[in-house]
Amino acid sequence: MSATPSEWTYREAVREAIRAALRGDPRVFLMGEDVGRYGGCFAVSRGLLEEFGPERIRDTPLCESGFVGAGIGAALGGMRPIVEIMTVNFSLLALDQILNNAATLLHMSGGQFHVPLVVRMATGGGKQLAAQHSHSLEGWYAHIPGLKVLTPATVADAYGMLETALADPDPVLIFENQTLYNRVGPRECAPQPIFGAKIQRQGTDLSILTYGASLWKALAAAEVLAEERISVEVVDLRVLRPLDEEALTAAAAKTHRILIVDEGWRSGGISAEISARLMDRAFFDLDSPVARLCAAEVPLPYAKQLEEAALPGVDTIVAAVKGMVHHHG
Amino acid sequence: MNAGKNAGGPAAGVNRLDWLREMLRIRRFEEKCVELYSGGSIRGFLHLYIGEEAVAVGTVACLGPEDAIVGTYREHGYALARGVPSGVVMAEMFGKREGCARGRGGSMHLFDARTRLYGGNAIVAGGLPMAVGLALADQMQNRARVTCCVFGEGAMAEGDFHEAMNLAALWKVPLLFVCENNLYAMGTPVALELAGTDLAKQAGAYQMPAASVDGMDVDAVAVAVRAAVEAMRSGAGPFFIECRTYRFRAHSMFDAELYREKAEVALWKKRDPIPAFRERLQSEGLLTESSWGEMEAQVAEEIREAVKFAEAGTPEPVSELTRFVYSEPCP
Numbered sequence: 001m002s003a004t005p006s007e008w009t010y011r012e013a014v015r016e017a018i019r020a021a022l023r024g025d026p027r028v029f030l031m032g033e034d035v036g037r038y039g040g041c042f043a044v045s046r047g048l049l050e051e052f053g054p055e056r057i058r059d060t061p062l063c064e065s066g067f068v069g070a071g072i073g074a075a076l077g078g079m080r081p082i083v084e085i086m087t088v089n090f091s092l093l094a095l096d097q098i099l100n101n102a103a104t105l106l107h108m109s110g111g112q113f114h115v116p117l118v119v120r121m122a123t124g125g126g127k128q129l130a131a132q133h134s135h136s137l138e139g140w141y142a143h144i145p146g147l148k149v150l151t152p153a154t155v156a157d158a159y160g161m162l163e164t165a166l167a168d169p170d171p172v173l174i175f176e177n178q179t180l181y182n183r184v185g186p187r188e189c190a191p192q193p194i195f196g197a198k199i200q201r202q203g204t205d206l207s208i209l210t211y212g213a214s215l216w217k218a219l220a221a222a223e224v225l226a227e228e229r230i231s232v233e234v235v236d237l238r239v240l241r242p243l244d245e246e247a248l249t250a251a252a253a254k255t256h257r258i259l260i261v262d263e264g265w266r267s268g269g270i271s272a273e274i275s276a277r278l279m280d281r282a283f284f285d286l287d288s289p290v291a292r293l294c295a296a297e298v299p300l301p302y303a304k305q306l307e308e309a310a311l312p313g314v315d316t317i318v319a320a321v322k323g324m325v326h327h328h329g
Numbered sequence: 330m331n332a333g334k335n336a337g338g339p340a341a342g343v344n345r346l347d348w349l350r351e352m353l354r355i356r357r358f359e360e361k362c363v364e365l366y367s368g369g370s371i372r373g374f375l376h377l378y379i380g381e382e383a384v385a386v387g388t389v390a391c392l393g394p395e396d397a398i399v400g401t402y403r404e405h406g407y408a409l410a411r412g413v414p415s416g417v418v419m420a421e422m423f424g425k426r427e428g429c430a431r432g433r434g435g436s437m438h439l440f441d442a443r444t445r446l447y448g449g450n451a452i453v454a455g456g457l458p459m460a461v462g463l464a465l466a467d468q469m470q471n472r473a474r475v476t477c478c479v480f481g482e483g484a485m486a487e488g489d490f491h492e493a494m495n496l497a498a499l500w501k502v503p504l505l506f507v508c509e510n511n512l513y514a515m516g517t518p519v520a521l522e523l524a525g526t527d528l529a530k531q532a533g534a535y536q537m538p539a540a541s542v543d544g545m546d547v548d549a550v551a552v553a554v555r556a557a558v559e560a561m562r563s564g565a566g567p568f569f570i571e572c573r574t575y576r577f578r579a580h581s582m583f584d585a586e587l588y589r590e591k592a593e594v595a596l597w598k599k600r601d602p603i604p605a606f607r608e609r610l611q612s613e614g615l616l617t618e619s620s621w622g623e624m625e626a627q628v629a630e631e632i633r634e635a636v637k638f639a640e641a642g643t644p645e646p647v648s649e650l651t652r653f654v655y656s657e658p659c660p
Contacts, residue, residue: 055469061495061499063492063495063496065458065489066458066489066495066496067492069458069462069493070458070459070461070462070496072459072462073399073447073459073460073461073463073464074465075462076466077397077462077465077466077467077470078466079465079466079470081462096455096489097455100455101450101452105440106653106654106656107433108430108440108448109433109438109442109448109653110428110432110433110434110440111431111652112430112441112442113442113447114656145654146654146655170656
């Protein structure tokens with residue numbers, strides 16, 4: 001994909017959001033493994049070291065727990081750190097800091113200590129990076145009170161959610177699906193809300209609730225299904241915590257059939273949570289059971305055909321929708 | 330280490346009687362906690378600082394009001410020495426609204442923004458990376474403040490200790506590592522915890538200056554900490570101090586103390602930091618029997634008042650259970 005002058009990539013949008021934040025607020029700095037000299041393992045921060053120097057584009061040693069903890073402390077000390085973790089799998093090394101400190105300090109201190117920390121990380125499969133670089137654990141993080149969990153899927157959100165996250169007084173995690181970095185979209189530099197789902201395609205027969213890279217698969221599937229006169233609504237959840245319950249129930253009230261598409265695993269995942277909330281709040285609006293299309297319950301494998309088979313795809317979404325609409329038609 | 334001009338004695342103008350009073354306050358406060366625990370007013374885990382008072386008092390004495398402390402779950406002594414009112418600390422353990430964390434933290438999680446006490450952290454070594462960040466924030470904002478993180482020798486087996494030491498040394502942040510080596514990680518003796526038991530040597534691996542001091546001697550602790558803090562304020566980077574100390578009581582209230590001999594405890598009790606320091610002040614002519622009696626009486630009165638304050642407090646209402654999970658909009 002190549003960008004026209006009025007467009008840019010998801011990667012560029014994130015980079016320019018970081019650049020704007022660095023220019024606008026001396027408290028903001030970026031730190032993480034290889035964010036400086038290397039330019040970021042997904043090249044998001046390329047060129048920032050030259051403009052802002054090594055204090056503010058801070059390369060860290062390989063110590064996820066150490067530098068995420070340092071980010072928490074810096075936030076407590078009045079800075080506005082953006083911490084980059086290479087991938088969500090590596091974030092598990094910092095899980096103690098994220099859960100036991102970042103998410104907990106405000107409550108445990110009786111409201112005294114805010115942690116205005118932003119942590120960005122790549123998530124998701126699709127690049128044949130196998131089982132230690134490809135998982136989608138954002139749903140896990142959405143389990144934790146005290147955190148906000150963002151999953152920007154669009155180029156506009158890639159730019160705008162970061163700006164809003166930095167203005168938030170509480171810890172915010174941003175999950176950037178690694179297949180999205182080259183996606184091209186309009187060059188917009190507007191802040192975007194960090195609460196609320198967004199309908200990305202209107203439809204009447206069924207609603208797909210999804211987020212991240214699966215949004216684009218769902219939209220492609222909706223296009224295919226439109227040719228068969230199946231009208232599919234596609235809702236981009238955008239934020240996994242807090243969940244936009246009004247948007248979930250509105251979808252059920254409108255199309256009466258819900259398919260959740262999630263690259264995370266099914267068992268105990270965010271799709272289960274969304275489904276349960278629909279049972280609670282929209283049971284009588286539903287014409288069929290809430291369906292889920294998730295990653296296969298395997299560690300993500302390397303081989304292309306295996307990885308593709310493990311993740312929701314356009315064809316499997318199309319098949320799932322047809323099964324629901326025809327069966328219950 | 331080079332203790333500078335203060336080697337061998339306290340800095341001019343220091344009132345060491347205050348140090349004795351602070352140690353005594355902590356001792357009596359902790360003894361009262363045991364009583365209240367037995368009576369059921371305090372619940373959860375309770376880790377007492379009895380025996381280790383000289384470390385907190387000697388350390389806090391050398392910090393300024395703008396400096397920060399990141400403590401462990403055995404942190405009552407730091408809260409008291411730092412100036413969090415004893416009634417407020419007690420109220421926290423009673424689960425009252427008047428407590429320093431409004432009853433959400435309890436004994437292990439004392440926090441106080443006014444005195445920059447960042448816990449009360451109960452994940453061993455988990456506070457150390459955070460302390461690096463606090464010091465980094467000061468460095469990046471050109472503030473002459475220091476951060477002091479406290480941990481037991483058990484923390485030195487954790488990865489977070491080594492990550493924090495490396496980051497602090499690499500970035501030369503003003504962070505004082507104070508190791509309270511009380512010889513046991515819960516019930517495991519130091520020789521079964523660490524491959525190298527000369528703890529100050531570990532700092533050498535990070536090119537960090539270090540000292541080992543007698544943690545039962547408040548003067549010795551203060552001399553070492555003062556020198557380190559002065560060096561750090563002039564940009565010398567982080568510093569490691571091992572304080573060799575001992576806890577006289579069980580690890581927590583759920584500890585049958587099967588792992589150590591009574592004779593060992595008795596031997597250490599002979600080195601109790603409070604009588605030792607009291608005798609030193611008396612021999613220096615700074616303290617009389619009657620002024621000691623007065624001090625005892627004042628402290629006893631303070632502890633009585635602290636308990637009264639806690640008892641009279643309001644239980645943090647259940648209707649406010651879900652507050653402070655996210656920040657509240659400014660009114």
